[in-house]
Amino acid sequence: MSDFDHTQLDDLIHSRIRLAVMAVLAGVEKAEFTFIxxxxxxxxxxxxxxxxxxxxxxxxxxxxxxxxxxxVTEVALTALGRExxxxxxxxxxxMLGATGLKG
Incomplete structure (x- = not known):
């Protein structure tokens, strides 16, 4: 597998909104719908x-x-989701590291 193999990215997470949801939930135990x-x-x-x-x-x-x-609706990452x-x-x-660019 190449470092640039984009097919290895999870399409479900790769959506902008779902990526943002996952990022919010990664930092908390659970979050209310309105907070997210x-x-x-x-x-x-x-x-x-x-x-x-x-x-x-x-x-x-x-x-x-x-x-x-x-x-009140609460949302939490599962162990599978966190993984x-x-x-x-x-x-x-x-993928980003393989570019050789320095930030």
Whole structure:
């Protein structure tokens, strides 16, 4: 496998919004839907669609609860999701490192 083998990048994570979601979740135990939405500046509908895709691959878990009468949706990375995100980052880093460019 070449350092530049882009086919090794996880297509599910490679989407801009899903990459941003994964990055937000990598730094916390769990996050409320509204926090993620505000951090990545997505619409409710767009974020929901991307979360369903990540949940379908079991990269995240979504739980719902109520605070009083207000519904609260919480999202967390699964162990599989954290592993996939680290693999994605490592491969991207190796691709960038292979360029020889210095930052």
């Amino acid at each position: 939405r505000d951090q990545i500046k997505a619409t409710d509908g767009n974020l929901s669609t991307h979360l369903r895709k990540l949940e379908g691959k079991e990269y995240i878990t979504i739980s719902k609860r109520f605070e009083g009468r207000k519904p 996939a995100f680290l693999a994605y980052l490592n491969h991207l880093e190796s």
